[in-house]
């Protein structure tokens with residue numbers, strides 16, 4: 001649904017060149033929620049602004065729903081008609097909502113519909129339908145200042161859906177919201193994704209957002225995508241940075257002992273594997289840390305355990321864990337990226 005090929009953006013600022021995007025290849029499949037995560041300055045905002053050509057990339061291409069946007073003329077407010085039309089099919093929501101304070105909620109949602117040339121009656125009907133969809137049917141006549149942050153973002157979402165887009169871009173849409181409101185807005189995005197088949201590309205600096213709502217994710221650093229894939233595959237990939245950051249584990253091994261990181265997913269998350277390991281192999285297992293959560297619809301988790309003896313003394317125990325369908329890693333040992341993990345440039 002969204003493909004970027006060798007996307008590069010170089011800014012020229014005060015006689016200096018800043019490479020914000022450095023050959024980004026991204027592939028977002030139809031109907032998925034795809035999260036791009038990275039620290040401040042990694043290039044996330046630039047990427048999302050290049051995807052709908054608010055910024056024109058220095059080189060590379062952006063294809064959305066089969067249209068090569070980079071082949072269409074203009075950019076930002078000076079976009080030519082074909083690009084403007086293509087952009088009406090791409091909705092966008094923002095961290096600070098970007099609502100017009102002088103317009104009512106309904107007036108804000110009607111704005112893109114005015115640009116699309118709908119009649120007053122058509123606009124009103126569509127805006128009220130959209131308000132219903134985002135759970136704000138009773139706020140049509142309110143002004144943005146009378147709304148909470150979560151309600152403002154719901155209006156932003158309704159406005160973004162006015163052009164019946166197939167794609168929704170979200171630029172840190174929950175970063176200004178408290179945790180509970182964040183959860184309800186993410187749930188709304190998930191519902192819309194399922195109900196309307198909407199493809200969502202979101203950027204965030206919060207791992208929790210990826211965990212809660214994303215089917216796939218990419219990690220950005222210094223303008224490059226350093227890791228990407230389906231979240232559940234990443235979790236099962238030894239050496240994945242994203243997996244380690246989604247479920248951070250701490251704890252170091254005592255001398256002559258073996259640290260083991262185990263990832264549980266699918267059916268294995270509910271089985272008493274550790275007690276069986278201790279019983280069947282007659283060893284003492286120390287649990288140093290664990291994190292269980294629901295990713296997408298599946299229970300997943302990671303656990304760091306310590307076994308007596310060195311790794312070579314624990315071959316049978318490690319083989320037992322692998323035979324249970326678990327992903328097993330010895331921290332510090334050389335990682336072998338699995339096939340599910342695409343490492344750019346590798």
Ligand SMILES: Nc1ncnc2c1ncn2[C@@H]1O[C@H](COP(=O)(O)OP(=O)(O)OP(=O)(O)O)[C@@H](O)[C@H]1O
Nearest residue numbers: 011013018020038039040041042043044045046047
């Ligand atoms: N208009 C601009 N002119 C010059 N440099 C820019 C411009 N916009 C972004 N940059 C630079 O490009 C790099 C990537 O910035 P970008 O805003 O895309 O990162 P980000 O990951 O979204 O960070 P944040 O989460 O802080 O917004 C940074 O070094 C930034 O300073």
